[in-house]
Amino acid sequence: MSAPDELQDPLLGADFVNITCHGVRATLVVDAEGGISYAPLKVPGCKVVGAALESPNTFRVWYYTQRSRSKAGSDAAAAAPAFKLRKTLPFVCSSGTEAQALVQRVRQGASWHGRGKPLRLLAIINPSSGRGKSAKLFQKQVAPVLEDAAGMTLSRVVTQHAGHASELTRQLSLAAVDMLVFVGGDGTVFEGLQGLLSRPDWDAARLLPIAHVPGGSGNGLAHSCGLQDAATAAFCICKGVVSPMDVASVLQAPAEPGGSPRRMYSMLMATYGLMSNLDVGTEHLRWMGDTRFLLGLLWEIVKSRSYQASIAWLPAEEDCCSSTSAAACSSSSSSSSKPPVQGAAAPPSGPPELPGSNGCAAAAAGASSAAAAGAQQGACISLQDFPPGPDLPLLSQLGGQLPLSLPRQPNPCSQPHPCLPPHWRLQQQPLQMWALFNPPFVAADFKVNPQGRLSSGHMDMMWVQGLTGLAGRLKALEVQVKAQQGGHVSEDCVTLNKVRAMVFQPRDSSTCLMLDGEVVPAAPIFLEVHQGLIRVLINPAHRVEPAADRSRQQLA
Numbered sequence: 387m388s389a390p391d392e393l394q395d396p397l398l399g400a401d402f403v404n405i406t407c408h409g410v411r412a413t414l415v416v417d418a419e420g421g422i423s424y425a426p427l428k429v430p431g432c433k434v435v436g437a438a439l440e441s442p443n444t445f446r447v448w449y450y451t452q453r454s455r456s457k458a459g460s461d462a463a464a465a466a467p468a469f470k471l472r473k474t475l476p477f478v479c480s481s482g483t484e485a486q487a488l489v490q491r492v493r494q495g496a497s498w499h500g501r502g503k504p505l506r507l508l509a510i511i512n513p514s515s516g517r518g519k520s521a522k523l524f525q526k527q528v529a530p531v532l533e534d535a536a537g538m539t540l541s542r543v544v545t546q547h548a549g550h551a552s553e554l555t556r557q558l559s560l561a562a563v564d565m566l567v568f569v570g571g572d573g574t575v576f577e578g579l580q581g582l583l584s585r586p587d588w589d590a591a592r593l594l595p596i597a598h599v600p601g602g603s604g605n606g607l608a609h610s611c612g613l614q615d616a617a618t619a620a621f622c623i624c625k626g627v628v629s630p631m632d633v634a635s636v637l638q639a640p641a642e643p644g645g646s647p648r649r650m651y652s653m654l655m656a657t658y659g660l661m662s663n664l665d666v667g668t669e670h671l672r673w674m675g676d677t678r679f680l681l682g683l684l685w686e687i688v689k690s691r692s693y694q695a696s697i698a699w700l701p702a703e704e705d706c707c708s709s710t711s712a713a714a715c716s717s718s719s720s721s722s723s724k725p726p727v728q729g730a731a732a733p734p735s736g737p738p739e740l741p742g743s744n745g746c747a748a749a750a751a752g753a754s755s756a757a758a759a760g761a762q763q764g765a766c767i768s769l770q771d772f773p774p775g776p777d778l779p780l781l782s783q784l785g786g787q788l789p790l791s792l793p794r795q796p797n798p799c800s801q802p803h804p805c806l807p808p809h810w811r812l813q814q815q816p817l818q819m820w821a822l823f824n825p826p827f828v829a830a831d832f833k834v835n836p837q838g839r840l841s842s843g844h845m846d847m848m849w850v851q852g853l854t855g856l857a858g859r860l861k862a863l864e865v866q867v868k869a870q871q872g873g874h875v876s877e878d879c880v881t882l883n884k885v886r887a888m889v890f891q892p893r894d895s896s897t898c899l900m901l902d903g904e905v906v907p908a909a910p911i912f913l914e915v916h917q918g919l920i921r922v923l924i925n926p927a928h929r930v931e932p933a934a935d936r937s938r939q940q941l942a
Contacts, residue, residue: 406478414477416488420496422447427474432926435624436535437492442482445489447474448535450621466612466925469621471531490537497536497624505564506539507532507623510551510578512570512601513544520601523616524569528599531620545574555581555591565595565923567623571602572654576902579633579920583651588775595628597923603829604903606654610825610840612925619923627926630841630918632824635775639767639790641907649773653824653920654902656913658892659693660819660850662900692816692851694893696792700780700810702844702884765790776916780887783807788912792891811883819850822885822913836875837882840924843917847883848875887914 405414407424415423419431434449450469479485498504509529513521521544532538541563545551555566555578566582568575575598582591599619600608611629613619636650766787769778781788784807792812823835823846835846850865865874874880891910892899899906 407475414488416491416495418495420492420494422474422492429474431496432625434492434496435531435621436497436537437489438534439485439489440476443479443485444476445479445485446476447492448472448531449474450617466614466927468614468618471527471617471620493535493537497538497626499626504536504538505626506562507541507565507567508554508558508563509540509542509567509569509599510554510574511542511544512551512568512574515570515574515602520569520599523601524599527616528567528569528620528623532623536624545570549577551577552581552584554578556585557581560587560590560594563594565597565623565626567597567599569599569601571600572598572604572606572903573602575607575653576904579651579653582920583633583775584649584773592920595626595921595923597623604832605830606825606828606832607922609827609830610838611922612928613923614830618925622923622925625926627924627928628921629924629928631920631922632841632843632845632915632917633919634824634845634913634915635778636901636906637769637772637778637781637788637912638907638909639788641909647767647772649775650901650906651775652901652913655824655828656822656890656902656911657900658695658820658890659691659817659897661821662898662905691896692818693820693897694816695814695820696891696893697813697820697847697888698792698810699813699847699883699885699888700783702886776919778914780914781912783887789889790910792889792910813849815851817849817851820847821849822847822888834874840922841918843915844884844886845913845915847885847888849881850879851881885913885915888912 405412405424407414412424417423417431420434420436421431422429422434429447429449433451434447437445437447439445449472451472453468453470477485477488479488493504494502509524511521511524529540529542533540543554545554551568551574566578568578575596578596582588582594585591597619598605598608598611598613599616600613601616608614608619611622613622631653634652636652636656638648638650640647766789769782769784769786769788792814821834823838825840826833826835826838828834835848838846861877861879865877865879875882889910889912890899892908895908899908899911
């Protein structure tokens with residue numbers, strides 16, 4: 387058996403036990419972190435996840451080694467390396483009592499994070515995610531590691547219907563769970579987050595660590611946290627390294643007459659236009675996995691449509707202009723100081739023409755007519771009407787009244803709207819794609835937000851415009867190819883801004899508005915970012931966050 391490539395310092399605080407391995411008598415050294423050493427193998431505690439009995443007096447130690455890049459994937463921009471499970475040769479002890487004691491010591495040092503008892507995990511499994519194989523994937527690659535090797539207490543719940551994950555997290559007992567494990571796609575995590583933060587005790591619930599085992603089509607959260615596959619996620623759950631992550635409150639007025647205002651939470655992204663259409667428009671192709679997004683993208687590029695929307699936002703402090711509103715207007719085109727896009731269509735002077743609905747519009751059609759009736763010029767809704775949750779100091783700058791309609795102005799950045807405070811910016815030009823991103827990845831090979839961080843205190847707003855004709859279609863294809871590694875952000879047709887709060891009003895029925903991959907009603911949304919609101923599990927070798935980030939912590 388060959389030793390792993392990376393070895394740590396000599397093991398300290400170790401127990402020395404005489405064992406038999408492969409018929410040879412040897413001395414096994416077990417350190418305080420679960421690391422083992424015996425001739426000729428050393429496995430540091432940072433790679434060990436536990437041990438499992440194979441007979442009353444025989445056991446193996448389970449550990450992980452880093453996978454080669456050719457096996458882990460060709461994406462050099464991956465947030466962290468992937469890992470592969472390995473097991474030692476059987477260790478034969480002189481008695482069953484000795485074997486059980488050694489197994490307990492390895493588990494406690496490797497995966498119990500200084501506790502005297504194992505972690506209690508609740509796995510919420512969406513059997514419909516991706517290609518419908520998430521439950522089988524979890525049972526084969528994750529559950530044995532957590533239960534058999536690490537000795538953790540694992541409870542499983544398989545979701546039965548849409549919204550079930552939200553119901554489970556809203557009702558769970560915080561005192562009975564140490565970590566939530568979502569098995570599925572980003573939509574499964576999105577559902578669970580809604581329930582967790584809508585609880586009366588949301589301020590305590592938000593501290594419950596969240597782990598994402600990738601089992602969906604996109605898995606943006608998992609990839610942004612360095613959890614590229616199920617095997618790597620299992621290893622990272624045992625190591626228990628967590629990081630704070632930003633979450634945005636998203637408020638929306640009632641979608642139907644007599645309805646209640648909604649408060650939702652977004653941890654990944656909001657999209658409108660091209661990205662929403664290629665997602666919703668390929669729902670019937672989920673069986674194809676990530677390939678469905680490529681087909682949807684090609685179709686959207688062929689269509690080359692622009693979409694109407696009004697956006698008002700408060701820039702992050704480093705982007706915010708502290709001078710007069712006129713000065714703010716002159717710098718509002720982009721935080722990257724790129725020249726204005728040529729060839730963009732002029733904004734309409736009157737109410738927009740609403741094209742016939744397509745599949746994306748149909749997904750949000752339940753609210754469009756009611757939203758249009760409620761979004762009259764000058765209409766507002768009070769912040770006090772929304773469900774309780776984290777404080778909203780930035781949206782409170784609007785005077786406690788949120789405008790249901792932004793002004794229609796020929797200048798993309800004019801004088802501030804009476805309902806908007808100073809330094810807010812306004813965009814109303816037609817856009818082919820609009821998105822608001824939090825972490826870097828939205829899919830395994832789609833690092834669409836290379837400057838994204840898990841806990842920056844802002845989200846990164848991006849829009850694409852001005853790509854018309856054959857040249858525009860070819861440019862759009864080039865931009866999307868570059869987006870796999872994040873190179874698209876330097877293109878002139880891409881505009882970037884850092885956003886702390888925002889009002890977004892959709893004005894086009896041929897597309898839809900989505901949060902974290904889920905369609906929301908076609909009505910204005912009001913968004914505010916809460917820095918480090920929740921805790922998410924990350925790969926111990928995570929490379930996306932700055933190396934000097936001291937906010938990471940071992941699960942306690």
